[in-house]
Amino acid sequence: MDGSPMKSRLTFINNTNSLSLLLLCLLTLIVSGCEDRRMNNMAEDKVSLSDFGENVQNVFKWENPTYQLQVIKSGAGQTGGEVTLHVDESVLAQYGDTYTLLPDRLYKVKAPLISLAKSDYSVPFEIEFDAAGIEALQAETKLLYAVPFKISSNTIKPAAENQLYSLVVPKILxxxxxFKTAGLAPDASAVSTANSPAESRFYAFLQTNYHNKTDLQYKVEVSGAALAAYNLANGTTHKLLPADAYKLDEGSFVVANLNDEQALSYYLLKGKVANGEYMLPLEITSVSKYGIDPARSTMLIPVKIQD
Incomplete structure (x- = not known):
């Protein structure tokens, strides 16, 4: 026998082994190519303050006014841990003599240590201020006060240094x-005796200087005294619109819950007065909660009655 069948069998086995090796190499390449590399270009988690740097905050004179200083965790969301808030007086030096350290009896950090889960993006530190106490201290000393807060963490990497502190400056209000547009309104409300309907509806907007969380009822009246005071102060002779020529919609005297701005409606009535220029002076006279801004409580609306 010349061994040809044996050689053929060996050749077949060698070819099979080579093919298997080739398939194994291809499979290895495919697996390595499918490796999850989604995290390769993702930034690592870092913590910072949302309101970093000089941070003037409105503090309202109501019960237990609280400010939420937000900690932000940016990055891939792969790290959780704890963040501590403390006072760093060295931050004040960056602002020269502008601010004085607020005494710690006039504020309280409810929890100076917070935890962030891997999935958390933002968690607040709650800071409660004594608004009346701060106002009294400022009136006595004539100084501006601030609290230089800074964060640190042993488990989450910090962001840039300037994003780790917040110089909180309480502004007492x-x-x-x-009125949104207090004083003399820039535009006149006009009625045409020829083309206007019997009643023409117009709007005047009111606002709160805080985030309103109730149905805020108020009252607005037409004030001849406000018009007289304006004429005296400005040397003008605006005429009061007669009562027969307008109507206030008392049903619109409300700023709805969770709204900080809303309009009241008033109507001008056609054919009630002679053509000419008049003034409709509105004044906020009462409100169901808190107070009325004395500097922005009146709005004088020019009215034109024309052909």
């Missing part, structure tokens, strides 16, 4: 309602 009374919660008020006011």
């Amino acid at each position: 009374s919660p008020y309602i006011h």
Whole structure:
């Protein structure tokens, strides 16, 4: 026998082994090519403050005014841990003599240590201020006060240094309602005796200087005294629109819950007065909660009655 069948069998086995090796190599390449590399270009988690740097915050004179200083965790969302808030007086030096350290009796951090889960993006530190106490101290000393807060963490990498501190400057305010465009309105409300309907509807907008969380009822009246005071102060002779020529919609005297701005409606009535220029002076006279801004409580609306 010349061994040809044996050689053929060996050749077949060698070819089979080579093919298997080739398939194994291809499979290895495919697996390595499918490796999950989604995290390769993702930034690592870092913590910072949302309101970093000089941070003036409105603090209203109501019960337990609280400010939420937000901690932000940016990145791939692969790290959780704890963040601590503390006062770093060295931050004040960056602002020269502009601010004085607020005494710690006039504010309270409810929890100076917070935890962030891997999935958390933002968690707040809650800071409660004594608004009346701060206002009294400022009136006595004539100084501006601030609290230089800074965050640190042993488990989550910090962001840039300037994003780790917040110089919180409490600005004490009374919660008020006011006209959006107080004083003399820039545009006149006009009625055409030829083309206008019997009643023409117009709007005047009111606002709160805080985030309103109730149905805020108020009252607006036409004030001849406000018009007289304006004429005296400005040397003008605006005429009061007669009562027969307008109607206030008292049903619109409300700023709805979760709204900080809303319009009242008033109507001008055609054919009630002679053509000419008049003034409709509106004044906020009462509100169901908090107060009225004395500097923005009136709105004088020019009225034109024309052909």
